[in-house]
Amino acid sequence: MNRRELVLQAFRDPASLTGLDLMQWDLLLRQARQANLLVSLYILLIDKELIEAIPEQPRRHLEWSHSVTERYKQAVLWEIGFIQKALGEAGVRLILLKGAAYVMARLPHARGRTFSDIDILVPKDSLGNVEASLMLHGWQATHHDEYDQRYYRNWMHEIPPMQHAKRMSVIDVHHAILPVTAPIHPDSRKLLAAARQVDAQGDVFVFSPADMVLHSAVHLFHDGEYDNGLRDLVDIHGLLQHYGATPGFWAILTARARELELTRPLFYALRYAALLLHTPVPAQALQDADIGRPGPLLLKLMDQLFMRALLPHHPSCDDGWTASARAILYIRANWLRMPPWLLVRHLFHKAFLSPKKEG
Amino acid sequence: MTVSSLTPTELAARLKRGLFLRTGAFTVKLQTTIPNVSEGVRLLYADYPLASEDFADFHVSLSRPFNLRRWFKPQVWFRLEGIAPFQPLPYDQSFPLLEWGLNWCVSYHANSYLMIHAAVVEKDGHAAILPAPPGSGKSTLCAALVNRGWRLLSDELTLIRLSDGAIVPLPRPVSLKNASIDVIKKFVPTAVFSRAVDDTLKGTVAHMKPSADSVVRAGETAKPGWIIFPQYQADAATRLEAIPPSRAFMRVADNAFNYSQLGQCGFEALAALIDQSAAYDFTYSVLDEAIAAFGALQAPAPRP
Numbered sequence: 001m002n003r004r005e006l007v008l009q010a011f012r013d014p015a016s017l018t019g020l021d022l023m024q025w026d027l028l029l030r031q032a033r034q035a036n037l038l039v040s041l042y043i044l045l046i047d048k049e050l051i052e053a054i055p056e057q058p059r060r061h062l063e064w065s066h067s068v069t070e071r072y073k074q075a076v077l078w079e080i081g082f083i084q085k086a087l088g089e090a091g092v093r094l095i096l097l098k099g100a101a102y103v104m105a106r107l108p109h110a111r112g113r114t115f116s117d118i119d120i121l122v123p124k125d126s127l128g129n130v131e132a133s134l135m136l137h138g139w140q141a142t143h144h145d146e147y148d149q150r151y152y153r154n155w156m157h158e159i160p161p162m163q164h165a166k167r168m169s170v171i172d173v174h175h176a177i178l179p180v181t182a183p184i185h186p187d188s189r190k191l192l193a194a195a196r197q198v199d200a201q202g203d204v205f206v207f208s209p210a211d212m213v214l215h216s217a218v219h220l221f222h223d224g225e226y227d228n229g230l231r232d233l234v235d236i237h238g239l240l241q242h243y244g245a246t247p248g249f250w251a252i253l254t255a256r257a258r259e260l261e262l263t264r265p266l267f268y269a270l271r272y273a274a275l276l277l278h279t280p281v282p283a284q285a286l287q288d289a290d291i292g293r294p295g296p297l298l299l300k301l302m303d304q305l306f307m308r309a310l311l312p313h314h315p316s317c318d319d320g321w322t323a324s325a326r327a328i329l330y331i332r333a334n335w336l337r338m339p340p341w342l343l344v345r346h347l348f349h350k351a352f353l354s355p356k357k358e359g
Numbered sequence: 360m361t362v363s364s365l366t367p368t369e370l371a372a373r374l375k376r377g378l379f380l381r382t383g384a385f386t387v388k389l390q391t392t393i394p395n396v397s398e399g400v401r402l403l404y405a406d407y408p409l410a411s412e413d414f415a416d417f418h419v420s421l422s423r424p425f426n427l428r429r430w431f432k433p434q435v436w437f438r439l440e441g442i443a444p445f446q447p448l449p450y451d452q453s454f455p456l457l458e459w460g461l462n463w464c465v466s467y468h469a470n471s472y473l474m475i476h477a478a479v480v481e482k483d484g485h486a487a488i489l490p491a492p493p494g495s496g497k498s499t500l501c502a503a504l505v506n507r508g509w510r511l512l513s514d515e516l517t518l519i520r521l522s523d524g525a526i527v528p529l530p531r532p533v534s535l536k537n538a539s540i541d542v543i544k545k546f547v548p549t550a551v552f553s554r555a556v557d558d559t560l561k562g563t564v565a566h567m568k569p570s571a572d573s574v575v576r577a578g579e580t581a582k583p584g585w586i587i588f589p590q591y592q593a594d595a596a597t598r599l600e601a602i603p604p605s606r607a608f609m610r611v612a613d614n615a616f617n618y619s620q621l622g623q624c625g626f627e628a629l630a631a632l633i634d635q636s637a638a639y640d641f642t643y644s645v646l647d648e649a650i651a652a653f654g655a656l657q658a659p660a661p662r663p
Contacts, residue, residue, distance in 0.1 A: 022413040061416070061468070065470075067471065
């Protein structure tokens with residue numbers, strides 16, 4: 001078995017894991033830990049009823065990673081309750097994004113998923129109310145530097161992260177899924193309008209299935225840092241497997257990508273999920289998503305970059321080009337984030353004018 | 360095979376490519392070329408079994424940075440699987456850093472145990488747990504006890520197995536600080552120590568070799584017996600005072616690494632531990648008297 005692709009093999013064909021020897025397990029655990037995928041691996045083995053067939057030494061590492069997630073989930077639900085209250089007082093619906101949304105939507109692949117911040121989306125014209133209400137409930141603005149404030153408020157798709165003074169939880173308040181300065185602008189009103197309710201009380205919302213996939217894709221393929229790249233691709237893999245069985249899902253997904261100007265990220269998501277994780281995608285959906293395919297030369301380059309950067313950041317997964325691939329994707333992400341003149345101005349300010357952080 | 364079966368040259372060569380060492384319930388693969396560490400391992404880990412080389416729970420390394428700090432105020436990095444969980448320390452502190460790093464590896468990962476920051480020793484199948492903040496004389500008392508008939512389970516990390524409440528040994532060198540080093544050297548002239556290192560965050564630190572018996576019996580678990588909060592106080596009379604279980608519960612929880620992360624499991628494990636143990640505050644100034652007091656402890660009555 002290819003050492004470099006051990007962790008990919010685990011998600012492609014979990015049953016093959018029962019044939020691994022201890023030395024392969026030793027490496028697989030280290031790749032999966034680096035990629036923040038130990039818990040996902042554990043959940044997968046539980047679902048496939050394979051966990052008993054795993055040798056004791058690696059199995060307990062998987063169990064260790066899982067044993068703290070129940071309490072983590074309780075803490076997240078508790079926190080969401082407070083956010084909901086603050087937003088309720090501002091007269092705004094709570095729409096959760098990413099990790100918190102997967103947990104609230106009870107997505108099978110996201111059991112045990114942990115994340116550092118809670119992300120929410122609100123209409124742009126209620127940002128002021130939401131921010132004020134969150135402050136009344138104990139969240140404080142971070143990034144007090146004037147330049148940072150302007151960077152977020154004028155150019156980004158979110159206000160500076162807010163941290164709760166006592167509980168230290170961090171919340172990212174977004175009004176769009178891409179920066180204001182980016183060349184494409186998926187219409188937030190459409191995303192908000194299609195959001196669906198997930199809890200019995202009726203006050204917590206998440207994106208529609210297609211929008212969830214598209215947001216996940218845009219986040220992964222427009223972001224410059226791939227520390228959690230494979231974990232995010234596994235999220236897409238899980239979303240596609242879960243919703244893929246619903247009649248009409250694939251047609252809606254590809255149509256929605258056109259509507260929201262997100263055909264390129266969807267093309268990449270389907271391509272690399274299928275290439276790296278063997279995610280089953282119907283032929284028709286692949287054909288429909290082809291509208292987002294870049295030219296052959298660019299695609300060749302992107303394959304070289306993503307097939308490296310999306311592997312775990314573990315020495316056993318790197319080759320001579322991995323570091324360059326990550327660096328190029330980082331530059332590409334900034335390129336996609338803002339026009340060149342603004343990027344130059346921003347980098348200049350960050351390098352020479354912003355106060356230096358300690359440490 | 361134990362570490363003592365390797366010559367110093369063989370040990371250094373093995374450390375260079377990775378030494379698979381069994382410590383209690385965990386296998387560590389240790390990679391380093393630092394002579395201080397090699398010397399510390401040879402001295403203090405002599406009785407530890409070498410583990411099979413196909414699987415390690417923790418892949419750790421100690422190394423010098425590849426920059427000017429190699430020559431100017433040299434430093435040492437501890438890494439787990441290539442990632443440094445803490446800032447580097449002065450090069451001289453390489454061996455203590457290994458010990459602190461290994462404690463961190465266990466306390467950060469091994470969540471099938473309720474982990475308490477406490478020394479723990481055993482006699483006749485029952486464990487005495489000594490949770491305490493630094494400066495209370497916990498390690499000094501532990502070092503004295505294990506040289507007078509008690510078996511060392513651990514001097515830093517008490518592991519309560521969640522599945523059955525058994526206390527699982529993690530015998531490793533006992534860390535002693537400042538005046539305690541000379542106190543124990545006088546109390547046990549035969550004890551083997553690593554070279555004392557000055558000016559660490561905790562002052563002067565030296566590690567004491569655990570007995571061969573405690574290392575060989577690392578697989579033998581113990582039942583809960585006593586929870587004793589030690590407090591060294593100069594010139595104080597030896598005093599053992601029972602404390603109510605509710606207070607013992609809160610104080611042990613305060614000293615636990617993963618109590619809150621384990622949620623309900625952590626609560627149940629701690630409640631069972633408190634239920635089966637007798638809890639005391641213990642003040643001492645004279646080690647011989649302290650040991651006599653521990654010798655007089657009655658095993659707690661078995662409960663239904």
